[in-house]
Amino acid sequence: MAQHVDRPDERHRRPAGVSDGTVAALGKLSEALECVERVRGHLYSLHQLVGHADLMLDDAVAMFRAAGHDAIADRIATDLLGRNVIAGRWTFQIVEDFDDGYYALFRELDRRAREELVGGRRHLYEAEMKERRRTRGRPGHEAGPGVTG
Secondary structure, three states, rough: OOOOOOOOOHHHOOOOOOOOOHHOOOOHHHHHHHHHHHHHHHHHHHHHHHHHHHHHHHHHHHHHOOOHHHHHHHHHHHOOOOOOOOOOOOOHHHHHHHHHHHHHHHHHHHHHHHHHHHHHOOOOHHEEEEEHHHOOOOOOOOOOOOOOO
């Protein structure tokens, strides 16, 4: 069985001629995309939480009716149940618009920048940071899985 050299694999090594500035700019773009990935997760949380709250209103309306508060039950059922969260949209529409617009464009521009500048490689900035910070030959500091000194 061949012994692996303790260095990053090819997909995490900077191509020849790529400047520090280019790697840093791609790293910042990647960091921004990671932020937007978190935003997307929060939007899905919004979607699920608002949907769950809307379904719980059914129980609240029934409980108000059972307690003899029909006017309050009617107001909630008429004014709040099924209401748009923002003008003309339920949360699924917000999520779809985000996914199909801003998010899709962000991902595409990130992909294109990486393709044009570094052959599609991802996380070069972080891979180089790992190389600077790890202790070679130390367990738990290998360049990658299955790598030995």
